[in-house]
Amino acid sequence: MQExxxxxxxxxxxxxxxxxxxxxxxKNNIQHLLYPLNTVLDDSIGCAIWFxxxxxxKLSSPLGAGSCGHLELSxxxxxxxxxxxxxxxxxxxxxxxxxxxxxxEQLGGYSRHRGRYEKEGLSGLEEELxxxxxxxxxxxxxxxxxxxxxxxxxxxxxxxxxxxxxFVSCLPTMxxxxxxxxRGVGEKLVLRLAAHKLGLVKTARExxxxxxxxxxxxxxxxxxxxxxxxxxxx
Numbered sequence: 001m002q003e004x005x006x007x008x009x010x011x012x013x014x015x016x017x018x019x020x021x022x023x024x025x026x027k028n029n030i031q032h033l034l035y036p037l038n039t040v041l042d043d044s045i046g047c048a049i050w051f052x053x054x055x056x057x058k059l060s061s062p063l064g065a066g067s068c069g070h071l072e073l074s075x076x077x078x079x080x081x082x083x084x085x086x087x088x089x090x091x092x093x094x095x096x097x098x099x100x101x102x103x104x105e106q107l108g109g110y111s112r113h114r115g116r117y118e119k120e121g122l123s124g125l126e127e128e129l130x131x132x133x134x135x136x137x138x139x140x141x142x143x144x145x146x147x148x149x150x151x152x153x154x155x156x157x158x159x160x161x162x163x164x165x166x167f168v169s170c171l172p173t174m175x176x177x178x179x180x181x182x183r184g185v186g187e188k189l190v191l192r193l194a195a196h197k198l199g200l201v202k203t204a205r206e207x208x209x210x211x212x213x214x215x216x217x218x219x220x221x222x223x224x225x226x227x228x229x230x231x232x233x234x
Contacts, residue, residue, distance in 0.1 A: 004199050013090055015057040019220060022047060033146045041227035044212035046147050052215075053148040053155075055092030097153050101144055102160040105132035106168050107188040108177030109208050114187070117179040126173050133165075183207050 002010050017025075026047055034046045104110050108117075108129060117125040141157070148155040158164065168176065171190065178186045184207035185192065196204040225231075 001200075011090070011092070012060040013055055013057040013092060014060050015051050015054075015215075017051050017217075022051075022217070022220065025050070029150065030147070033150055034143060037143055038230055039227065040225045040229045040231045041212065042143060043231035044217050044227075045210075046143060048211045048215040048217045049144060049147045050150065053097055053151050053153055055094060055151075055153075057090060058088050059090045095153055096156060097148055098156050098158060099144065099148070100159060101140060101157050102136060102165075103188060103191060104208070105129070105136050105140075106159070106165070106176065107191055108173075108179060109187045113177065114179050114183070122173060125177075125179065129173070129176075133169075136160075 026043070030043075030046055030050050033050075034042055037046075106129065108114075108125065113125060113128055116128045120127075141160070145155050168190075175190050176188075178189050180186065181189070184205055187208060192204045
């Protein structure tokens with residue numbers, strides 16, 4: 001993005017949380033925000049989003065790589081109001097957070113979509129996508145909005161804009177996702193094509209990596225847990 005938008009400063013804030021801070025913060029700040037959801041999956045996603053939305057971490061170089069948690073676009077150019085604690089530590093001053101929630105549900109981005117397609121074909125996939133959209137507000141949206149808002153940050157969900165959802169709903173399923181193609185290509189096909197056209201060539205071919213795995217929070221405490229297990233954590 002820095003290469004595509006050289007006129008704008010883009011801060012990559014890398015978030016690295018020790019286990020003891022995770023456990024204390026979960027107990028004091030996060031658990032009640034997740035309620036009534038209580039699975040290991042919800043706990044992992046909720047914790048990852050909470051720390052990313054807080055926007056505290058280490059500033060990476062503009063073109064640095066790594067598993068980071070917060071991308072900040074400063075408009076107008078950053079004047080330092082983000083709150084430097086020392087030359088390495090950084091706290092974002094952004095009060096609006098753009099998220100990508102909702103696109104996987106609409107464009108077949110989850111592994112369960114490929115599994116349904118392989119078992120039941122196109123009709124099974126279409127039914128799965130329809131169910132995803134109907135339950136997204138109660139399953140994911142409430143959780144994510146509560147988590148992000150806990151920092152006094154306003155969450156924005158551009159992929160759930162009414163006009164966007166209406167447009168995507170009218171697209172043929174094989175334009176949304178062509179699961180005959182390999183992983184990292186067939187899922188969210190129309191989005192990948194749009195990203196490629198905009199210049200995000202490498203990103204357009206990246207396989208999906210769920211936030212709980214990309215952030216490495218899923219296996220931080222107990223590697224034997226399953227996503228559907230009830231979260232019993234301290």
